[in-house]
Amino acid sequence: MADLSAFPITSRWPAQNPDIIQLYSLATPNGVKVSIALEELGLPYETHKIDIGTDVQKTPEFLSLNPNGRIPALIDPNGPGGKPIGLFESGAILVYLAEKTGKLLPTDPRARYDALCWLFFQMGGVGPMFGQFGHFFKYAADKVANNPYPEERYRNEARRLLGVLETQLEKTRWLAGEDYSIADIATFPWVRGLDIFYGAKDHLKLAEFPKVAAWVEAAMARPASEKGFNVPPRT
Structure with missing residues (x-):
């Protein structure tokens, strides 16, 4: 033991x-x-x-x-x-x-670094920016009711990042190519959270990013995603 x-x-x-x-x-x-x-x-x-x-x-x-x-x-x-x-x-x-x-994570060096680029894209961009958007849009909306700047700033940045994802997913099945990787695992829960956690589907006009929506749906359809999303149990 x-x-x-x-x-x-x-x-x-x-x-x-x-x-x-x-x-x-x-x-x-x-x-x-x-x-x-x-x-x-x-x-x-x-x-x-x-x-x-x-x-x-x-x-x-x-x-x-x-x-x-x-x-x-x-x-x-x-x-x-x-x-x-x-x-x-x-x-x-x-x-x-x-x-x-x-x-x-691919073993081929070039493919590996491509996956790592998208992983760090999530770490440095998607996570922090989506999190700030959610904070000002949902959790601190009353504190900035007379100042639209914080919400607008992070809303615009969230949409810009969604646009980056959309452009990439127009070319590849998954973020780093044809194979599912830790880059996808790191990123799709945050995109899903824009609607599930923040209720911002309409506000962010997520329908304008159909490739992103299809990618999230495909990632969520994996059995591991269904299990992992409830760990630890939410109740």
Whole structure:
């Protein structure tokens, strides 16, 4: 049995089976990236629900694994050299899981870097900008009722990024070519969230991006997506 005692987070969220991956997450657009990847890869894992609404991610135990206090985070008891490893930042976790299994990331160097470009496009663009749009459009709308600038700024940027995705998906089946990859897993939950979480389908005129809509639908139709979107359970 793996010894995870070196990770203080396990004192607050004990591992029932320390021999499998321990995932600390919530079913948000950022959190489900890792659960979807784990389902796609068929890796056994145990989930610990991190209710960010209670600021539990700011506790010393959680910060010991992710100093930035954000979900998701992960411990793999079978890391490099057979030793446990702790990881944070969803992009880093996705790359790690893909490299660990040899799946969801092309092995050809040129194709690999193409996939990584689109992965980091999500990390640096889609995630932050869509998140800011949702904040000002839905969660802080009352605070900026007399100042339309914040919402307009991020709405315009969200639509610009959707346009970038639309242009790419006019040329390829998936973001990085003909094969589904961690770039798709990182990105489509955020696009889906514009409607599901923010209720902005009409406001953003998502119908103007039909290739993006078809891509999201295809990604959601995968069994791993259906499972991963409910990890940990929303109830």
